[in-house]
Amino acid sequence: MVVGQIPAQQAAEFSVDLPRRKAVGWVFIALGLLSILFALFILLLLLYDVVHRGLPYLTWEFLTGFDSRFPSRAGVLAALAGTVYMMGFTILFALPLGIMAAIYLEEYAGDSWFANAVQINISNLASVPSIIYGLLGLQVFVRVMGLNRSVLAGALTMALVILPIIIVASREALRSVPPSIRDASLALGATKWQTIRHHVLPYAVSGIMTGNILAAARAIGESAPLIAIGALTFVPFTPNSPLDLFTVLPIQIFNWTSRPQEAFHDVAAAGIIVLLVVLLILNSLAIFLRWRFRTQF
Amino acid sequence: MASIRTHFEQQLRELQDDTLVLGSMVDSAIASAVDALKRRDLEASNRVIDEDNLIDRKRWEIEQRSIMIIATQQPTASDLRFLYAIASIITDLERMADHAEGIAKISLMIGDNPLPKPLIDIPRMCDVSRSMLRRSLDAFVNRDAEGAKAVAQEDDLVDALYDQVYRELLTIMIENPRTITIATYLLWAAHNLERIADRVTNICERVVYTVTGRMEEINVSKY
Amino acid sequence: MTVQDSTATLLKSTSAHHSPSTYYHSMAEADTVISVRNFSLWYSKKRALTNVTIDFPRNQITALIGPSGCGKSTLLRAINRMNDLIKGVRTEGNILIDGNDIYAKGVDPVEVRRRIGMVFQKPNPFPRSIRENILFGAKINGYKGDYDQLVEECLRRAALWDEVKDDLNKSGLALSGGQQQRLCIARAIAVAPEVILMDEPCSALDPISTLRIEELMRDLAKQYTILVVTHNMQQASRVADNVAFMLSDDVTTGMLVEYGPTSEVFTNPKSKRTEDYITGRFG
Numbered sequence: 001m002v003v004g005q006i007p008a009q010q011a012a013e014f015s016v017d018l019p020r021r022k023a024v025g026w027v028f029i030a031l032g033l034l035s036i037l038f039a040l041f042i043l044l045l046l047l048y049d050v051v052h053r054g055l056p057y058l059t060w061e062f063l064t065g066f067d068s069r070f071p072s073r074a075g076v077l078a079a080l081a082g083t084v085y086m087m088g089f090t091i092l093f094a095l096p097l098g099i100m101a102a103i104y105l106e107e108y109a110g111d112s113w114f115a116n117a118v119q120i121n122i123s124n125l126a127s128v129p130s131i132i133y134g135l136l137g138l139q140v141f142v143r144v145m146g147l148n149r150s151v152l153a154g155a156l157t158m159a160l161v162i163l164p165i166i167i168v169a170s171r172e173a174l175r176s177v178p179p180s181i182r183d184a185s186l187a188l189g190a191t192k193w194q195t196i197r198h199h200v201l202p203y204a205v206s207g208i209m210t211g212n213i214l215a216a217a218r219a220i221g222e223s224a225p226l227i228a229i230g231a232l233t234f235v236p237f238t239p240n241s242p243l244d245l246f247t248v249l250p251i252q253i254f255n256w257t258s259r260p261q262e263a264f265h266d267v268a269a270a271g272i273i274v275l276l277v278v279l280l281i282l283n284s285l286a287i288f289l290r291w292r293f294r295t296q297f
Numbered sequence: 298m299a300s301i302r303t304h305f306e307q308q309l310r311e312l313q314d315d316t317l318v319l320g321s322m323v324d325s326a327i328a329s330a331v332d333a334l335k336r337r338d339l340e341a342s343n344r345v346i347d348e349d350n351l352i353d354r355k356r357w358e359i360e361q362r363s364i365m366i367i368a369t370q371q372p373t374a375s376d377l378r379f380l381y382a383i384a385s386i387i388t389d390l391e392r393m394a395d396h397a398e399g400i401a402k403i404s405l406m407i408g409d410n411p412l413p414k415p416l417i418d419i420p421r422m423c424d425v426s427r428s429m430l431r432r433s434l435d436a437f438v439n440r441d442a443e444g445a446k447a448v449a450q451e452d453d454l455v456d457a458l459y460d461q462v463y464r465e466l467l468t469i470m471i472e473n474p475r476t477i478t479i480a481t482y483l484l485w486a487a488h489n490l491e492r493i494a495d496r497v498t499n500i501c502e503r504v505v506y507t508v509t510g511r512m513e514e515i516n517v518s519k520y
Numbered sequence: 521m522t523v524q525d526s527t528a529t530l531l532k533s534t535s536a537h538h539s540p541s542t543y544y545h546s547m548a549e550a551d552t553v554i555s556v557r558n559f560s561l562w563y564s565k566k567r568a569l570t571n572v573t574i575d576f577p578r579n580q581i582t583a584l585i586g587p588s589g590c591g592k593s594t595l596l597r598a599i600n601r602m603n604d605l606i607k608g609v610r611t612e613g614n615i616l617i618d619g620n621d622i623y624a625k626g627v628d629p630v631e632v633r634r635r636i637g638m639v640f641q642k643p644n645p646f647p648r649s650i651r652e653n654i655l656f657g658a659k660i661n662g663y664k665g666d667y668d669q670l671v672e673e674c675l676r677r678a679a680l681w682d683e684v685k686d687d688l689n690k691s692g693l694a695l696s697g698g699q700q701q702r703l704c705i706a707r708a709i710a711v712a713p714e715v716i717l718m719d720e721p722c723s724a725l726d727p728i729s730t731l732r733i734e735e736l737m738r739d740l741a742k743q744y745t746i747l748v749v750t751h752n753m754q755q756a757s758r759v760a761d762n763v764a765f766m767l768s769d770d771v772t773t774g775m776l777v778e779y780g781p782t783s784e785v786f787t788n789p790k791s792k793r794t795e796d797y798i799t800g801r802f803g
Contacts, residue, residue, distance in 0.1 A: 111607060180644035184704070187600060188657035188711055189634025198656065199646060302800045371754055373786045373798045510788025 050276075054269030062270055066236040067252070071263035076271050079252035081238040082151070082231075083220060083278070086248060089155030090162065090219055095212055097159070098166030102208075105167070106174040107196055126164035133161045134228025142229050149230045152242040157225050162215040169211020173204040206293035213286035217279050223250035249275045305370050312362060312383055313438065319355045319387060320434045323394045324427055326352065327493060330400040331423040334486060335416045339408070345401035352394040356387045378510060382503040386437065389496040389503075393430070396489040396496075403486045412483070413469050413476040419483065422458045422490040425451065429497040437504045445504035448497065449516040455494035456519045462487040491520055551578045553715060553745045554599060559613035561591075561598055561774070563606065568594045569774035571613070574764060576715075581737060581746040583760035583782070585753065587802060590766040591774025592749045596717050599747065600636035601629035617715070634661055637708035637744075641720040643700030645692030645707070650675075650684050653692045653703055657711040670710060677743075678706035679736050698729025702736065709744070716740065718748040722755065734759045753798055757786050765794045 057071075065075020105122075109115030137157030147153040177200050185195040201208075226248060235247040249271060256268035326345055333341035363380050366372065372380055429448050436444035466480045466487075495518045506512050554576040561569040569591045576582050584592035597603045599615060601622060614621045622632045634657075645653050654671050655663075663670065671688065675681040680702040684695070692703050701721060708716055718737070722730040737746055737759050750756050756763055763785040765778040778785060778794040789795045796802050 178644070180640060180642060181646065183602065183638075183640060184644045184646065184707075185656070186605065186630075187602060187633055187638035187640075188660070188707065189630055190657070190660050191630050194660050198660070203647065301802070305800070373753065373757070374789050374795045376799050377787060 050269045050272050052269075053266045054271070054273045057267050057270035058273055062267075063274070067255075071261055071267050074256070074264070074267050076249070076252060076274055078235040078238055079247050079249045079271070080274060080278075082235065082246035083248045085239050085242075086151050086154045086158065086246060087216060087220060089152060089242060090158040091212075091216055093156060093159035094163050094166055094215070098163050098212070098215075099170050099208060101163075102167045102170035102174060103196065103201075106171045107192070107200070122164045122167050126168055129224070130161050130222050131224040131228055133157055134225030136160065137225060138229045148243065149245055150243045151239050151246045153229055154226050154231055154246065154248070155242075157229055158219045158222065161222060161225055162219045165215040165218065166212055169215065170204075170208045173207025173211060174200060176207060177203045206290045209289045209293075210286045213282055213289070217282045220248075220278060220282070221250060221275070223248070223254055226251055227254075249278070305366075305372075305376075308362075308366050308370070309376065309379065312359060312366070312380075315355070315359050315362075316383055316387060316390075317434060317438065319352065319359060319390050320430065322348075322352050322355060323390045323397070324430055326394050326397040327400075327423060327427055327430075327490075330397040330404070331420055331486075331490070334400055334404040334407075335420055337404070337407075337412070339405060342401040342404040346398055346405075349394055349398045352391060356391040359387050360384060375507070375510075378507045382437070382507040385503045386500050389499045393493045393496050396493050399489045400486045403482045403489075407479055407482050410479055413473070413480055414465075416483075418458050418462045418465070419487055419490065422455055422462070422487060422494075425455050425458065426490055426494045426497065429455075429494060430500075433497050433500040433504065436501065437507070440504075440508045442505045442508040445501040445508075446515050449501035452494050452498045452516050452518055455491055459487055459491040459520065488520075491518075494518075495520070552576065553578045553618060554747075555616040555619075556595070556599075557614045557616065559595075559598065559615055560611065561594055561603065562608075562610045564608035567773050569598070570772045572766075572774070572776050574776055574779055576745060576747060577762070578745050579741055579743070580761040581741045581748060581759055582762040582764060583756035584747065584749045584764050584766060585751075585756050585797075586766035586777075587768075587797065588751075589773075590768050592764075592766045593719055594774060595766070596719055596747060596749050599715070600633045600638055600717055602633070602638065604629050634711050635713055635715070637711065637713035637716045639701070639704050639708055639716065639718040639721045642724050643697055643704055645695070645700050645703050647691065647693055649689045650692050650695075650703060651688040653707050654710045657707060661711050663711075674706040674710045675703075677709055677740065678702045679732070679739070680706055696729070698725050698732055701725060701729070701733055705733075705736065705740070709740070713744065715745045715747065718746065720749050720751060723751065730755070753786075757782055765789075765791070765797060767793060767797070 057074075061073075062075050063080070064077055065073065066078050068074045105115060105118060109118070134157060137153060137160065141147045141153040141156050142149060145153075147156075181199050181203060182195055185199045186192075190198070231245075231247055231251055235245060237244075239246045253268050253271040253275065256264045256271060259265075326348060329341060330345045333339070333345060363383050367377075367380055370376075429451050432448045433445060435441070436448060463484065466484050470477045470480045498516050498518065502513065502515055505515060552575040556572050556574045556576075559569060559572045560567065572591075572595060584595060586592050594603065598611065599617075599622075603609045603611075611623055614623055616622070617632070617635065621627070622629075646656060648656075651671050654674050655667055658667070658670055672681060672685075675684060680699060683699060684690070684703075692700065695703060701724075705716070705721075722733050725733065734755060737748065740746060741761075748756075748760065760782045762780065763778075763782050764776060765785065766774065767777045768774055778789055778791045780790070785794065786798060789798065
């Protein structure tokens with residue numbers, strides 16, 4: 001310690017008390033650790049409950065069979081296929097629309113009143129309850145456009161739900177591109193579009209993909225808007241065309257849990273496991289993509 | 298003006314003060330050398346020769362410090378000109394001291410021999426040169442370019458006195474060839490003084506450079 | 521006395537011959553590339569440049585110096601119209617490149633920027649290979665020549681070739697800071713600009729890398745006209761042929777105070793304010 005070298009009268013003005021200052025820090029660390037342990041504990045409890053109840057039903061027959069009146073013969077195939085089918089279309093609609101809107105808003109719209117109005121509306125839309133989109137989808141896609149309760153109607157509705165999330169996430173990714181990269185490109189005589197195409201998008205792509213996949217994950221877990229447009233709860237077939245009737249995992253799970261037989265609740269748990277695995281796969285994909293683009297150079 | 302380089306300025310001020318100290322050492326060496334010559338005080342002449350070492354040492358010390366400042370402070374503009382002037386001025390001062398030492402040595406060479414005539418114009422040359430020296434250093438301290446130019450003009454006066462000494466000694470030598478040796482020695486002494494005045498004009502040129510940034514010959518000596 | 525007289529005359533004439541002014545190259549003789557005429561610039565309501573008039577001579581390095589906020593970077597960015605990218609920028613006056621006003625109606629800033637290259641404060645290579653870094657500018661501007669040859673030539677001119685020739689496919693970001701900045705210089709010259717603007721190109725580099733860049737600048741000045749903004753007075757005195765000192769005071773923001781050959785500005789500035797700034801007695 002160099003305290004001895006400090007002039008006495010100056011040292012007197014400080015009350016160092018390092019132990020107390022460090023103790024405050026330790027208390028904070030302990031509180032943070034407790035919070036995360038609490039959250040983990042609840043999560044593990046839920047997982048345990050689901051796995052414990054659902055695992056016995058999680059058989060090959062469960063994955064390849066259709067729903068049934070008997071818990072032991074109930075299968076998840078229709079819901080799984082419906083989810084995959086619908087999500088494919090959802091991404092097909094939402095991804096290009098969302099990314100292009102984000103590029104326009106972030107790179108071209110500037111600071112005009114129009115851009116600001118759009119910005120505020122998108123932020124609001126992102127927090128609108130999804131049931132509202134369901135009602136909109138019911139009116140526009142199911143009734144006016146006559147798409148019926150089809151995969152296409154569901155996908156379009158779901159695209160509406162996640163569009164604001166995709167736009168917000170993509171804009172965030174675009175905004176994180178360092179201005180120095182844009183400057184470098186523009187200073188070489190590149191046009192604005194060349195700069196976006198060759199530098200901004202490649203730089204932002206991992207962020208954009210991550211945002212998009214997380215939005216898709218959210219869509220997979222949504223049931224409210226699909227219930228609103230009237231997706232079926234008992235579907236003994238896999239959809240063959242975009243205009244076929246369909247169901248999805250959350251609806252199927254919801255359906256099983258609301259049946260009176262106790263055994264169906266365990267079937268629901270098995271369905272939840274399938275849903276969780278699908279989500280896990282998507283999240284891993286997001287992580288992989290981010291890593292892939294980041295380690296490109 | 299609120300300066301943010303007080304340490305640097307302090308260093309420059311100390312350098313200038315030391316240059317003035319060196320100047321006054323040289324000034325008194327010139328005075329003592331001529332005085333000893335006039336009074337035929339060989340002991341005093343010897344002292345002048347001894348003390349030249351002190352002047353040399355002082356000069357090296359100042360030079361060393363200005364090099365250090367140039368290396369560490371990267372002076373520009375007037376600071377750079379000032380430091381360059383210091384280096385140049387102390388060289389001139391040191392050479393003046395060598396001329397004073399030369400006069401002292403001439404005094405020793407004359408030894409016990411009588412002077413062919415009492416010294417009048419040589420002490421006058423000495424007075425004028427010393428006054429020029431002092432005023433040139435004043436001009437340096439006051440950053441007075443005009444003053445420096447005026448001082449340099451007085452070199453003509455020293456040149457004229459030298460002319461006079463030269464003609465007078467020549468006459469004496471012609472009249473009495475036995476005086477030739479001593480008279481020649483005195484001529485050397487006068488020449489040393491003439492060179493001292495020339496060195497003063499060099500200092501004046503440095504003052505003008507420090508102040509205006511222009512390098513110019515302000516009075517070319519006749520000799 | 522005749523010998524002495526003639527010697528004196530000789531001395532006089534030689535000293536006149538060696539008078540400092542003859543050592544300074546004359547800027548008036550040099551051919552002007554960029555001519556800034558009575559140029560003013562505002563960021564929205566805030567004025568950043570006031571009636572700047574200055575000529576930059578061809579194949580010379582001109583350093584723009586001055587305290588922060590004096591407008592030197594703004595002036596630099598006005599010359600390749602990078603300021604256009606900032607919202608609310610308004611200009612008055614003209615900037616002529618080879619006699620053509622780049623602020624005239626119908627002039628596309630994109631074309632201006634190809635002719636006026638720029639190197640930034642922090643090295644900003646694209647997160648791509650060294651080769652791609654250099655080729656990007658050439659490709660978008662429709663370069664028809666041989667790519668490999670171009671890469672080698674630019675890297676050689678930027679004194680980087682020997683260090684990277686074996687891994688041109690390595691990421692530009694894998695290079696050291698000084699190498700990255702030289703890569704940025706190589707990238708800038710790949711589109712064959714006439715002028716290279718450098719905005720404090722060494723401020724993020726260590727002293728040795730800085731000296732290498734300065735050496736490179738002296739080399740490049742044989743072919744290009746270089747304008748460099750720097751806070752480092754020693755750097756300005758080392759590399760620049762001419763120095764422009766800019767300043768903002770209570771009344772006027774972003775004005776040109778003094779402009780002249782480096783040797784003159786650093787030994788005998790005309791303006792008291794330049795003197796105060798370069799000797800470190802500002803304020």
